[in-house]
Amino acid sequence: xxxxxxxxxxxxxxxxxxxxxxxxxxxxxxxxxxxxxxxxxxxxxxxxxxxxxxxxxxxxxxxxxxxxxxxxxxxxxxxxxxxxxxxxxxxxxxxxxxxxxxxxxxxxxxxxxxxxxxxxxxxxxxxxxxxxxxxxxxxxxxxxxxxxxxxxxxxxxxxxxxxxxxxxxxxxxxxxxxxxxxxxxxxxxxxxxxxxxxxxxxxxxxxxxxxxxxxxxxxxxxxxxxxxxxxxxxxxxxxxxxxxxxxxxxxxxxxxxxxxxxxxxxxxxxxxxxxxxxxxxxxxxxxxxxxxxxxxxxxxxxxxxxxxxxxxxxxxxxxxxxxxxxxxxxxxxxxxxxxxxxxxxxxxxxxxxxxxxxxxxxxxxxxxxxxxxxxxxxxxxxxxxxxxxxxxxxxxxxxxxxxxxxxx
Amino acid sequence: xxxxxxxxxxxxxxxxxxxxxxxxxxxxxxxxxxxxxxxxxxxxxxxxxxxxxxxxxxxxxxxxxxxxxxxxxxxxxxxxxxxxxxxxxxxxxxxxxxxxxxxxxxxxxxxxxxxxxxxxxxxxxxxxxxxxxxxxxxxxxxxxxxxxxxxxxxxxxxxxxxxxxxxxxxxxxxxxxxxxxxxxxxxxxxxxxxxxxxxxxxxxxxxxxxxxxxxxxxxxxxxxxxxxxxxxxxxxxxxxxxxxxxxxxxxxxxxxxxxxxxxxxxxxxxxxxxxxxxxxxxxxxxxxxxxxxxxxxxxxxxxxxxxxxxxxxxxxxxxxxxxxxxxxxxxxxxxxxxxxxxxxxxxxxxxxxxxxxxxxxxxxxxxxxxxxxxxxxxxxxxxxxxxxxxxxxxxxxxxxxxxxxxxx
Numbered sequence: 146x147x148x149x150x151x152x153x154x155x156x157x158x159x160x161x162x163x164x165x166x167x168x169x170x171x172x173x174x175x176x177x178x179x180x181x182x183x184x185x186x187x188x189x190x191x192x193x194x195x196x197x198x199x200x201x202x203x204x205x206x207x208x209x210x211x212x213x214x215x216x217x218x219x220x221x222x223x224x225x226x227x228x229x230x231x232x233x234x235x236x237x238x239x240x241x242x243x244x245x246x247x248x249x250x251x252x253x254x255x256x257x258x259x260x261x262x263x264x265x266x267x268x269x270x271x272x273x274x275x276x277x278x279x280x281x282x283x284x285x286x287x288x289x290x291x292x293x294x295x296x297x298x299x300x301x302x303x304x305x306x307x308x309x310x311x312x313x314x315x316x317x318x319x320x321x322x323x324x325x326x327x328x329x330x331x332x333x334x335x336x337x338x339x340x341x342x343x344x345x346x347x348x349x350x351x352x353x354x355x356x357x358x359x360x361x362x363x364x365x366x367x368x369x370x371x372x373x374x375x376x377x378x379x380x381x382x383x384x385x386x387x388x389x390x391x392x393x394x395x396x397x398x399x400x401x402x403x404x405x406x407x408x409x410x411x412x413x414x415x416x417x418x419x420x421x422x423x424x425x426x427x428x429x430x431x432x433x434x435x436x437x438x439x440x441x442x443x444x445x446x447x448x449x450x451x452x453x454x455x456x457x458x459x460x461x462x463x464x465x466x467x468x469x470x471x472x473x474x475x476x477x478x479x480x481x482x483x484x485x486x487x488x489x490x491x492x493x494x495x496x497x498x499x500x501x502x503x504x505x506x507x508x509x510x511x512x513x514x515x516x517x518x519x520x521x522x523x524x525x526x527x528x529x530x531x532x533x534x535x536x537x538x539x540x541x542x543x544x545x546x547x548x549x550x551x552x553x
Numbered sequence: 554x555x556x557x558x559x560x561x562x563x564x565x566x567x568x569x570x571x572x573x574x575x576x577x578x579x580x581x582x583x584x585x586x587x588x589x590x591x592x593x594x595x596x597x598x599x600x601x602x603x604x605x606x607x608x609x610x611x612x613x614x615x616x617x618x619x620x621x622x623x624x625x626x627x628x629x630x631x632x633x634x635x636x637x638x639x640x641x642x643x644x645x646x647x648x649x650x651x652x653x654x655x656x657x658x659x660x661x662x663x664x665x666x667x668x669x670x671x672x673x674x675x676x677x678x679x680x681x682x683x684x685x686x687x688x689x690x691x692x693x694x695x696x697x698x699x700x701x702x703x704x705x706x707x708x709x710x711x712x713x714x715x716x717x718x719x720x721x722x723x724x725x726x727x728x729x730x731x732x733x734x735x736x737x738x739x740x741x742x743x744x745x746x747x748x749x750x751x752x753x754x755x756x757x758x759x760x761x762x763x764x765x766x767x768x769x770x771x772x773x774x775x776x777x778x779x780x781x782x783x784x785x786x787x788x789x790x791x792x793x794x795x796x797x798x799x800x801x802x803x804x805x806x807x808x809x810x811x812x813x814x815x816x817x818x819x820x821x822x823x824x825x826x827x828x829x830x831x832x833x834x835x836x837x838x839x840x841x842x843x844x845x846x847x848x849x850x851x852x853x854x855x856x857x858x859x860x861x862x863x864x865x866x867x868x869x870x871x872x873x874x875x876x877x878x879x880x881x882x883x884x885x886x887x888x889x890x891x892x893x894x895x896x897x898x899x900x901x902x903x904x905x906x907x908x909x910x911x912x913x914x915x916x917x918x919x920x921x922x923x924x925x926x927x928x929x930x931x932x933x934x935x936x937x938x939x940x941x942x943x944x945x946x947x948x949x950x951x952x953x954x955x956x957x958x959x960x961x
Contacts, residue, residue, distance in 0.1 A: 388905045
């Protein structure tokens with residue numbers, strides 16, 4: 146199995162700086178790279194040659210010349226490598242292949258039961274991944290990593306789920322070891338909400354340094370981007386919005402003394418329970434979504450109230466972290482405008498004006514492939530941000546690259 | 554005035570990487586620097602020469618040799634430059650001089666009234682700073698920057714206070730322009746709580762990547778370090794714990810329907826008001842501190858209850874950010890163990906086990922000079938982390954450096 150720890154701890158040196166510079170898509174001449182990085186001509190030359198040899202960058206047209214032979218421009222080649230991304234939910238799984246820009250090239254979705262346990266589920270994911278890689282026609286050496294999202298808490302540094310409530314049999318299961326044996330590349334694992342936050346941040350809000358993504362469905366969780374970086378906290382448990390304690394308060398429709406956490410007040414199942422109290426037949430998030438879509442008055446009201454309760458917790462977070470964007474996702478948010486309207490109501494009422502004057506509270510743009518896109522972006526960021534990780538790329542890939550370094 | 558914006562936005566290139574490497578105090582040979590940075594021999598040589606020329610690094614004994622002349626080790630010289638730090642409170646001001654390790658070399662404290670306005674207060678700070686610099690015997694070129702902490706919200710990017718409640722006349726006052734005219738170096742300004750968080754993080758918890766500092770005195774505020782970086786948020790208002798809304802709850806001693814923010818429940822003046830309700834003569838934080846120190850039962854109980862209320866808000870933050878350390882500071886925390894005992898009570902009860910199992914909740918180690926130390930560290934981090942900032946150091950300093958680059 147490939148040593149995962151090297152990905153996280155390696156110092157960004159060598160080719161990394163140049164790769165980072167080129168990742169924005171702007172083609173550059175060697176002189177421009179020298180000027181921007183301050184590296185010497187010989188260092189730039191050697192490193193660009195290494196990157197060309199790896200096939201990660203290649204010639205991209207010519208720059209305007211001051212006379213003589215025009216200097217060649219070099220550009221990042223996002224199609225030079227691929228990523229395998231696995232998004233596991235409670236009742237579904239999606240496996241996809243992306244390029245280094247996170248663009249989804251192919252994917253397969255299936256119904257599955259996460260409670261069937263890691264062996265069965267990862268067998269399916271491995272087999273599906275192998276099929277997609279075969280269908281892509283790409284050599285094995287083109288795969289730089291596997292990203293996995295799971296519906297429960299994960300110790301990101303080891304890739305193991307930790308006491309995941311809806312994943313029986315998965316506690317501390319070594320997902321990277323299992324998938325590393327199958328694919329022989331680094332494997333990164335995180336919870337589904339962090340994965341969605343990464344994807345939403347990278348694709349929809351790349352310039353927002355401070356963003357909070359909230360998922361409201363069977364559970365409630367958040368992914369926190371602060372200072373441009375997804376924050377996982379000291380033990381990787383950051384973003385646990387669902388277990389924030391919400392005391393009973395006079396504005397609430399709950400009975401007094403009914404102290405609970407946010408998930409048991411405002412999640413899909415919690416709303417369904419409140420609907421049953423009112424004689425409406427509802428058991429899961431899907432029932433709530435269906436009722437909202439059919440305009441059921443009780444469901445509309447209760448989803449909005451859930452949004453207010455979530456907004457009250459987010460208001461504290463707005464004061465604490467001063468994000469510029471709050472993105473609300475998950476099945477309950479996709480049912481309609483009620484949830485986000487409730488969120489906006491309390492956030493704008495309860496947060497300080499300086500923190501809300503430029504705050505956007507928006508619905509997630511993500512669809513059912515957002516999970517695989519986010520999982521791929523986790524891998525791309527980890528691998529491209531960490532230059533030494535390129536030592537991990539099997540050396541055979543170098544020989545399969547065409548001498549011109551062109552896109553294959 | 555020196556362009557402040559260059560400090561924040563300059564790309565870390567050139568000498569910065571080597572300076573960062575040497576800042577941990579470990580002397581290194583040129584070969585070690587080449588190996589760690591991946592830079593070429595000629596680049597390392599040129600950059601080390603630049604740093605020696607600037608007097609920031611110098612020879613530091615010799616490394617064990619494999620034969621022949623032993624290679625020279627190079628070390629960071631923290632005494633090569635100085636920082637002027639100004640800590641302004643509601644009723645006091647401290648001005649200090651530190652070296653590049655943040656060690657306080659000299660300081661002066663005086664009673665002052667922040668409400669006297671920026672002209673009077675900054676005149677005093679300028680005059681006091683000039684006296685300290687004169688007394689230090691250091692040439693003007695040795696000063697690399699001025700750091701300022703003020704008791705109110707600041708737009709960090711411009712260094713201007715924004716609607717500071719206890720600083721009449723200071724709203725949007727251009728502190729960097731005023732002090733830049735006097736000292737001709739970059740001037741960085743932040744609120745007192747961020748300054749204390751930076752100082753506490755750098756001096757007491759340098760290895761904690763996720764730390765929350767809470768100050769409880771006349772107001773309540775937090776400084777949030779996430780992923781190793783002080784988080785200021787999109788508009789610089791992050792850390793506003795005092796305005797987090799705390800609904801009435803059954804466990805509270807407040808009358809029902811008494812909705813308020815945390816500051817009006819648990820700050821020094823709020824505790825004093827509750828004491829007056831109980832017939833105890835108390836008006837300000839200082840009175841509460843005195844009563845606690847004399848063992849007044851009502852004061853002890855109310856401070857502990859304030860700690861519980863603060864802990865309830867911190868519990869949400871623990872779930873959200875999973876810090877490894879919460880540091881509680883400010884005058885009310887220094888009065889005794891009651892505040893932190895109350896904080897611990899609710900944080901450990903209400904946060905998820907994964908987030909609290911390795912969480913330390915500790916009292917601040919800071920004393921009355923913590924503000925100037927933190928303000929100096931803000932400047933040191935900004936200047937040393939940003940290599941291009943060295944273009945800002947007046948070139949005259951190069952000629953005043955001794956040829957051996959030794960510590961002056």
